[in-house]
Amino acid sequence: MTTPKISRYPVPKLEDLPDDIRARILEVQEKAGFVPNVFLTLAHRPDEFRAFFAYHDALMLRESALTKAEREMIVVATSGANDCPYCVIAHGAVLRVYAKNPFIADQVAINYRKGDITERQKAMLGFAIKVALRSAEIDDADFQRLRSNGFSDEDIWDIGAISAFFALSNRMADLTAMRPNDEFYLMGRVQKQ
Amino acid sequence: MTTPKISRYPVPKLEDLPDDIRARILEVQEKAGFVPNVFLTLAHRPDEFRAFFAYHDALMLRESALTKAEREMIVVATSGANDCPYCVIAHGAVLRVYAKNPFIADQVAINYRKGDITERQKAMLGFAIKVALRSAEIDDADFQRLRSNGFSDEDIWDIGAISAFFALSNRMADLTAMRPNDEFYLMGRVQKQ
Amino acid sequence: MTTPKISRYPVPKLEDLPDDIRARILEVQEKAGFVPNVFLTLAHRPDEFRAFFAYHDALMLRESALTKAEREMIVVATSGANDCPYCVIAHGAVLRVYAKNPFIADQVAINYRKGDITERQKAMLGFAIKVALRSAEIDDADFQRLRSNGFSDEDIWDIGAISAFFALSNRMADLTAMRPNDEFYLMGRVQKQ
Amino acid sequence: MTTPKISRYPVPKLEDLPDDIRARILEVQEKAGFVPNVFLTLAHRPDEFRAFFAYHDALMLRESALTKAEREMIVVATSGANDCPYCVIAHGAVLRVYAKNPFIADQVAINYRKGDITERQKAMLGFAIKVALRSAEIDDADFQRLRSNGFSDEDIWDIGAISAFFALSNRMADLTAMRPNDEFYLMGRVQKQ
Amino acid sequence: MTTPKISRYPVPKLEDLPDDIRARILEVQEKAGFVPNVFLTLAHRPDEFRAFFAYHDALMLRESALTKAEREMIVVATSGANDCPYCVIAHGAVLRVYAKNPFIADQVAINYRKGDITERQKAMLGFAIKVALRSAEIDDADFQRLRSNGFSDEDIWDIGAISAFFALSNRMADLTAMRPNDEFYLMGRVQKQ
């Protein structure tokens, strides 16, 4: 069997990339031990690559009342609702690592209502999925419900904006037929000793 | 009647904004004669603002076989499918201006199948709406159909990526209840003399 | 460019029409300054034409607690939900004129939840769209909700019957590929002095 | 058990009705042996009653290449798709009588694809249901498909217009909670000798 | 006209069937006066036949607080929601017989909300249809609602399990294009004297 393609589009070689993009990719490779395919796939268009990861970092790395695991839950739940293999498998791995929980990603991706998460997190994911699937119906009652679960308006922006950003991300993965790296499937499933 | 709010979230004053963001806003104001509310609404989060407009420019200003009017058609058709008032009304205005056609925005926003556009453009918008509403079903047959309508794979990336970016944009407009500026409604409807 | 067709079906000449139909058409032409294409398109079948406009007038011209602008809001919101270009564009024009508001038609057609209308009008349009899209689920709770917003049962009949009539009208426009007249696009957008 | 209500709205007494409406009702009573509840329910609004039955007659009684049974099939199939009890049960009765077939109404109401009808009739009902449920997507290919099944453009208008009229009719029945007469359930099920 | 096929698959002859299956079929024939086609269709696969009817009997014949008519209501309502001719027509007949009510099957199959049934039965069917169409969304609030209508948790299992079993049954009927016997259409519609 030949190596499966990771994208419908040409994948640039590291040495052909602009310096800043190559540097970012080498950095993630050093940290993760491999290069997640989203970096190679999107590097086909350097300007879009830069904007994509700037947006990603602005949402996923900022100071927030949402933990990093909660932010990944939003990614996994909405990507599950959108049937996006790359995002479910890659971010599911990250969620398992952040939450130190080998079960949570599958639970949240398939049906968050039955996951081992708090009622507050279920309210968060209910809203995230509404943003993903029928955002035109967002109304003040949604904000009231989230506030009564202890979320500030800035937290609600975080939930909504992460859902919105992965609405973009899921669609780019579908457009390019982005393939999840083999490494993601097992990551965070086996407790390190 | 009081002035309607333009966002559910606080809108920063120009003088409180970082220099680069204020400069961008002043530039658009000079060019358009007013500040589109998307700039003020998103300025609430400067890092996300920068990434948003970097992404926007990477897609909408790049060299492409798609005309600027065609790119705006994609925005208007997918935003119509998502019932997003800000994006339909603001980008509808831009589309009318680029296409020099006072009718096209309403046609494309409501039902592109009956618009005064070419068969090629209908194929483009059919794919754009598939990306917007059910991107998990994108397959090679979609690519074949677009290629047979004269689109290159890079053009298809443009169509898909613009749809994907406005999937994000529509959701941010819904989250913030972003209000279209009054100026957009009439723009491009009356021929200048 | 040739003149676009206004219907998939043959459009009769005025002089070939039965007297009552020609008279009605001349009357509307005198009043509006042009003949809306719905008259010419449906004149292809005189008996259906007569019934259609008798029904229209029975609902839209009768004494009612709903203002004429509110009745047009129902038309525009449900036609928007049905993606019907003729009805959104033609009745959007009428709505702007009746409401003396250049913005309201686009707002109501795209997403009434965010329009500059009262809570009572939003309740009215929520019910109208339920009649348009899932009338089998109408129940007593809908009636209670509308009554608590100050609507009488006769008002509710008006709301429901206008939605029902435009369910027919939207489908006839789709069947015939009825083209909106150019005149409608700008009507009511520019304040007369 | 008390007599069930036939409408959410007041039902006028025969003697209180305008002459033309009372005459029509007495005529149908003489012919059918009872008064179908649609007549009494809609008589609450005489002008709408007149327009409704004028429209009905224009479509259902006109000369057409569609047989009367085929026209009732369209009513039953689309009313089934809309989950409308009055229209399925009342017009199902009429269909059984016209088709002299005690099985056809249930078959067509539940799933026409498996009914004992011709391929041509299945094409007719497929289009009728498209008009009922997603008429915005009607396109030239639908017309080609029907023409290749032997339907003229006038026949297609008949199919589409009957579907459109019963889109209205189903919604009025839902709005008024119109109750089917007991007589309809058995009508046409037992062969007369 | 030739005798219509009762299944897409070969239908075994009685004499070729295993003894236990033939015995079951002869028993039902003796009781009903004919052999419902579900027995002949599924006999194509004896092991599946045995499991199917064991499951059916476990649910439909067990002691339960739900009456036999109520259990058939669940079958008819969910089969109606699934557009399954065999199950609606055959179980509609059984429902009429159990309920001694010639109208109830059509009412429940088309739109249970308007049927001549109790509020408690409407709550039961609302849940049954949720199990049929979107069971992933079942939550504790559904259980509370049913309990407040007087259903025990064992009753709720009955409702849910009957809906689940007929989810299977409807799909087997669709797969095999199972044809309802002519006898079912009239059964229970005419009061015996």
Next chain:
Amino acid sequence: MTTPKISRYPVPKLEDLPDDIRARILEVQEKAGFVPNVFLTLAHRPDEFRAFFAYHDALMLRESALTKAEREMIVVATSGANDCPYCVIAHGAVLRVYAKNPFIADQVAINYRKGDITERQKAMLGFAIKVALRSAEIDDADFQRLRSNGFSDEDIWDIGAISAFFALSNRMADLTAMRPNDEFYLMGRVQKQ
């Protein structure tokens, strides 16, 4: 943290179960090393338990041109479409084991169109999901498409019947809030040495 419940309903103790059911459970425990929760959950109703597993075995253990891995693919793909955690996680484990492929279950559960499977298997899963989600639309063209992919009519019965059986199974898992055993998550992901 307390041990999470495995069912909304009481779970019987092994010693309280009928002999045949206890024997079956002990057998699976010996083979798998643990008792999958579906056995304990459904044992609450012994007669339904017996029928459920008789049906399961009739489909999943019979001689068939479909491999055991292919049958599990059908389970995983349709359970993914139904958002059923127990069935995706438990049968995903079985699929990985049968296919000796640690990636396939996640791929098939999320979006089979992009999985590392053959075109023939994609046709199989396309039909399986049609049976799961809109079986009323099954027609002869589906059979033709599967035959042209090398499936016999008996194979098609297998595909359809497995989808139908897991339509039941998914709904029972949702009704009981059946919890996947922790053991399933990792099973088949790590190659044994």
